[in-house]
Amino acid sequence: MKLVLGLGNLGAEYKETRHNCGFQVVELCAAFFHVKMKKRCFRLYQAAKIEQDDETYTLIKPLTYMNNSGNILKYFSSVKTKDIIVICDQMDLPLSHIRIKKGGGTAGHNGLRSIVSNLNGEKDFIRIYVGIGRPKENQSVVEHVLGVEENTKLFKEGVEKANLALIDLINGQSIEKVMQTYNKKIKL
Numbered sequence: 777m778k779l780v781l782g783l784g785n786l787g788a789e790y791k792e793t794r795h796n797c798g799f800q801v802v803e804l805c806a807a808f809f810h811v812k813m814k815k816r817c818f819r820l821y822q823a824a825k826i827e828q829d830d831e832t833y834t835l836i837k838p839l840t841y842m843n844n845s846g847n848i849l850k851y852f853s854s855v856k857t858k859d860i861i862v863i864c865d866q867m868d869l870p871l872s873h874i875r876i877k878k879g880g881g882t883a884g885h886n887g888l889r890s891i892v893s894n895l896n897g898e899k900d901f902i903r904i905y906v907g908i909g910r911p912k913e914n915q916s917v918v919e920h921v922l923g924v925e926e927n928t929k930l931f932k933e934g935v936e937k938a939n940l941a942l943i944d945l946i947n948g949q950s951i952e953k954v955m956q957t958y959n960k961k962i963k964l
Contacts, residue, residue, distance in 0.1 A: 777832045779855045780805070780942065781848075783864040783887040785922075786839050794908040795842060795921040797935050798863040798887075801906065802835045804939040805946070813837060821848045826946060833946050845887040846894030860901035861945065862891060863938055865921060869907025871930035874937045876955045877903045902951060904941055906934045 782802030783795075790796050806813050811824040813835065820840055826833040834852075838845045849855075864887050869875055879900045882888040892899055908931070911920035925931035941958045945951070 777834060777852075777855055778859045778861065779852055780833055780835045780861045780946075781845065781863070781891070782835070782837055783842060783845050783862065784837065785842050790922065792924045793922050794865050794925055794931070797865050797906040797908065797931075797938070799837050800935045801863045801904070801938045801942060802837055804935065805942050806835055808939070808943055809946075811835070815839065819848075819851060821851070828946050829948050831948075842890075843886040844890055846890035846892070849891065849894045857895050857898040857900050860891075860895075861904065861942065862888065862901060863904045863906065863942065864888060865908045866905035867908055867910055867917070867920070869905055869909075869934075871907055871909050871925065871927060872933040872937070873907040873960070874934055874941060874958055875903075875905040875907075876941055876951070876958055877905070878951055878955075902945070904938050906938045908934075 780802065782798035784799030785795055806824045809826045811826055813822040813824045815822045820838060822837040822839060824835045836848065838848045840847050864885060866875065882892055911917055937958060941954050944954050
């Protein structure tokens with residue numbers, strides 16, 4: 777089994793925020809494969825299963841706040857770290873850009889920090905980062921990530937690209953091929 781974690785914060789006030797792009801990608805992917813996200817009793821997540829080429833992918837939306845995203849991993853202790861894909865926001869990428877990476881640090885992202893902590897420090901999982909850009913002058917990081925993007929077209933472009941990359945991975949493309957396709961050089 778492979779686990780796909782879309783990170784975000786629960787609650788209507790966070791639904792369209794930059795920080796919830798992971799939730800948005802997982803929801804798009806579920807719609808593409810015609811599966812429904814469902815919550816099981818007493819579980820801290822919503823899930824949907826996709827059966828593809830003799831492999832099961834479980835899409836997950838943790839129903840914790842971002843800083844506790846990794847807490848749901850206790851329900852999936854049999855899943856190897858290398859079989860986990862995490863989708864989250866990334867301030868160091870401009871809007872509409874995504875970056876796929878295997879392994880690495882947390883880049884100060886509290887959701888990733890929680891996941892690594894709950895994996896006993898293991899970091900060898902795939903990340904799909906959705907670019908949300910840097911905060912404006914006089915805007916805090918918290919205000920930025922929990923804000924709604926004014927340029928919804930570019931924000932949604934990034935979410936759509938991340939969804940396409942995830943679909944390619946689920947359809948059996950190698951991580952190397954997906955990285956080659958989506959990790960474009962960024963001209964700043």
